Amino acid sequence: MKKIFIGGDHAAIEMKSAAIAYLRNTLACEIIDVGAYDGERVDYPDYAAKVCVEVLKDKEASGILICGTGIGMSIAANKHKGVRAALAHNSYEAQMAREHNDANVLCLGARTIGLGTMESVLDFWIRASFAGGRHSARLEKIAKLEDKCFS
Ligand code: RB5
Numbered sequence: 001m002k003k004i005f006i007g008g009d010h011a012a013i014e015m016k017s018a019a020i021a022y023l024r025n026t027l028a029c030e031i032i033d034v035g036a037y038d039g040e041r042v043d044y045p046d047y048a049a050k051v052c053v054e055v056l057k058d059k060e061a062s063g064i065l066i067c068g069t070g071i072g073m074s075i076a077a078n079k080h081k082g083v084r085a086a087l088a089h090n091s092y093e094a095q096m097a098r099e100h101n102d103a104n105v106l107c108l109g110a111r112t113i114g115l116g117t118m119e120s121v122l123d124f125w126i127r128a129s130f131a132g133g134r135h136s137a138r139l140e141k142i143a144k145l146e147d148k149c150f151s
Contacts, residue, residue: 012066048076070109
């Protein structure tokens with residue numbers, strides 16, 4: 001069973017609920033919801049941090065972050081050393097994010113994609129796995145960039 005930490009801001013409340021239901025009931029994932037839990041205005045970097053800290057502690061876990069566009073969440077998540085966050089708008093991007101980039105955090109835009117697209121993005125991201133090979137060397141270069149820029 002895949003373990004996923006999920007978080008979102010006030011713009012993400014409806015999509016986060018739908019994503020949790022789909023991940024639990026259709027994709028049989030273990031879900032830990034770090035909030036936000038209601039529509040009160042909050043700041044997306046706080047929820048990006050809650051999810052990323054957990055993902056970095058547990059190498060078997062992944063994260064999902066949702067805000068209005070998914071852009072703020074992806075910018076904030078990628079400030080965490082070791083997080084490879086990818087914003088996906090369709091199933092192809094979701095699959096490539098795993099196969100080529102080994103994305104351990106998926107970002108979604110609640111205002112930019114519908115719930116049907118969200119489900120297909122989740123399907124492909126959950127089912128895909130890292131292809132390794134030439135992509136491993138590229139990820140090693142990214143890790144070196146992190147060492148250089150984030151220390
Ligand atoms: C909130 O209004 C909005 O700015 C946020 O959800 C997100 O889209 C930021 O990137």
